Amino acid sequence: MFQRVGAIAFRSDLTNIHRLLEALNMKVDAFPTIHIAGTNGKGSTAHLLAAMLTAQGYRTGLYVSPHYVDFRERIRVNGKMVSRSFVVAFTEKVRPHLDSVDPSFFEITWVMALAWFEYCRVDVAVIETGMGGRLDSTNVITPRLSVITNIGMDHVAFLGDTLPKIAAEKAGIIKVGVPVVIGETQEETTPVFRRFASNLSAPIKFADQQYRAEYLSGNLTHSFFKVWREKELVWDNLEVNLAGEYQSRNLVTSLCAMEALNAHFPVDAAAVELGLRELKRLTRFMGRWQKIGESPLVIADSAHNPDGLALAMSQLLKIPAASLHIVLGMVADKDITAMLNLMPLHARYYFAKPDLPRGMEASRLRERAAAFRLYGRTYASVRAALRAARRRANVDDVIYVGGSTFVVAEVIHFVYP
Numbered sequence: 001m002f003q004r005v006g007a008i009a010f011r012s013d014l015t016n017i018h019r020l021l022e023a024l025n026m027k028v029d030a031f032p033t034i035h036i037a038g039t040n041g042k043g044s045t046a047h048l049l050a051a052m053l054t055a056q057g058y059r060t061g062l063y064v065s066p067h068y069v070d071f072r073e074r075i076r077v078n079g080k081m082v083s084r085s086f087v088v089a090f091t092e093k094v095r096p097h098l099d100s101v102d103p104s105f106f107e108i109t110w111v112m113a114l115a116w117f118e119y120c121r122v123d124v125a126v127i128e129t130g131m132g133g134r135l136d137s138t139n140v141i142t143p144r145l146s147v148i149t150n151i152g153m154d155h156v157a158f159l160g161d162t163l164p165k166i167a168a169e170k171a172g173i174i175k176v177g178v179p180v181v182i183g184e185t186q187e188e189t190t191p192v193f194r195r196f197a198s199n200l201s202a203p204i205k206f207a208d209q210q211y212r213a214e215y216l217s218g219n220l221t222h223s224f225f226k227v228w229r230e231k232e233l234v235w236d237n238l239e240v241n242l243a244g245e246y247q248s249r250n251l252v253t254s255l256c257a258m259e260a261l262n263a264h265f266p267v268d269a270a271a272v273e274l275g276l277r278e279l280k281r282l283t284r285f286m287g288r289w290q291k292i293g294e295s296p297l298v299i300a301d302s303a304h305n306p307d308g309l310a311l312a313m314s315q316l317l318k319i320p321a322a323s324l325h326i327v328l329g330m331v332a333d334k335d336i337t338a339m340l341n342l343m344p345l346h347a348r349y350y351f352a353k354p355d356l357p358r359g360m361e362a363s364r365l366r367e368r369a370a371a372f373r374l375y376g377r378t379y380a381s382v383r384a385a386l387r388a389a390r391r392r393a394n395v396d397d398v399i400y401v402g403g404s405t406f407v408v409a410e411v412i413h414f415v416y417p
Contacts, residue, residue, distance in 0.1 A: 040150055052275035061122040079281070151170060164192050219243065220299070296390070328351055329382055348376055353365075354382065354407050355406070
């Protein structure tokens with residue numbers, strides 16, 4: 001439960017992570033890195049980049065959060081999780097410094113990842129920030145490339161209550177002279193990023209001004225896109241091992257990022273195609289729009305803020321279904337009003353509390369949902385809610401499980417379609 005305590009682990013500066021690194025006599029730039037921040041899409045973008053680099057033959061580290069089933073999902077090299085023995089040994093190494101440094105769960109995990117990647121002699125590591133950017137524990141590295149996917153209203157208590165304020169926090173990962181790729185051009189945030197990049201002499205590109213991806217077709221495991229770079233057609237049917245039309249945004253960001261990395265880590269067209277086509281095999285990606293059952297179809301998705309949920313609901317409503325069943329749980333410190341406002345009225349709801357202290361009680365969630373004309377029953381656990389939905393659903397119905405990463409974590413299994 002330690003990793004789920006939320007605000008208690010928040011740090012107001014990077015002093016603690018520097019103290020921990022010093023106590024362990026560790027370097028932060030022992031290998032090249034790519035640093036990724038953003039409100040939505042940073043996990044998918046991190047996996048897309050890691051898959052293409054791995055397909056090219058680079059020994060590629062991947063650091064992401066949170067995990068779903070196994071803590072070791074957070075730290076991978078070429079898709080393989082950090083070994084159990086290393087986790088145990090490193091934890092013992094940190095133990096003598098717990099009282100003097102008082103590291104958070106995220107700080108320990110991040111330093112563990114650095115140690116594992118150095119031990120494995122990775123060629124490059126793709127690093128996803130946690131909540132923010134400027135004050136994120138990962139922001140002690142000087143990467144070869146910084147990537148910021150987009151900006152939305154999330155974690156406003158920590159990052160600010162306007163898009164420009166949140167953008168300024170995310171822009172904290174921009175470093176002097178280090179190129180930065182911004183995934184989406186947004187009216188309120190673009191001036192912020194341009195100002196940071198100019199002040200730090202960091203070359204800046206906006207991915208959606210360089211690339212365009214048109215969704216052609218897809219299923220629950222793969223999507224197909226037509227891709228242009230400026231006005232030139234680059235791929236007329238690019239296959240990506242991710243589901244959802246919304247992945248076009250992450251695809252554009254990752255392709256622009258790979259281009260920006262070309263001087264350090266060239267990746268040819270064949271590796272791009274292989275990496276994207278075999279993404280889940282190469283990286284062990286999970287948790288986003290993942291099929292966990294059929295007849296009826298069951299989809300688990302970890303969208304957990306208004307922008308992400310809007311994309312997920314748009315995708316969900318495109319699936320033919322006789323009836324729609326939604327297993328829903330949320331954490332209390334999210335913008336629940338904005339999220340409930342996005343949920344479909346015609347669905348039948350199964351409310352449950354995610355198994356963590358921050359989880360909203362199912363009865364309270366049901367009350368809040370009723371104000372939006374969303375109706376259903378409460379259940380003792382997410383799994384109990386899913387069992388009830390499966391009992392009630394017919395074979396041609398669709399069940400969606402979501403509202404929080406932690407909801408998905410309670411039902412997902414190690415399945416890599």
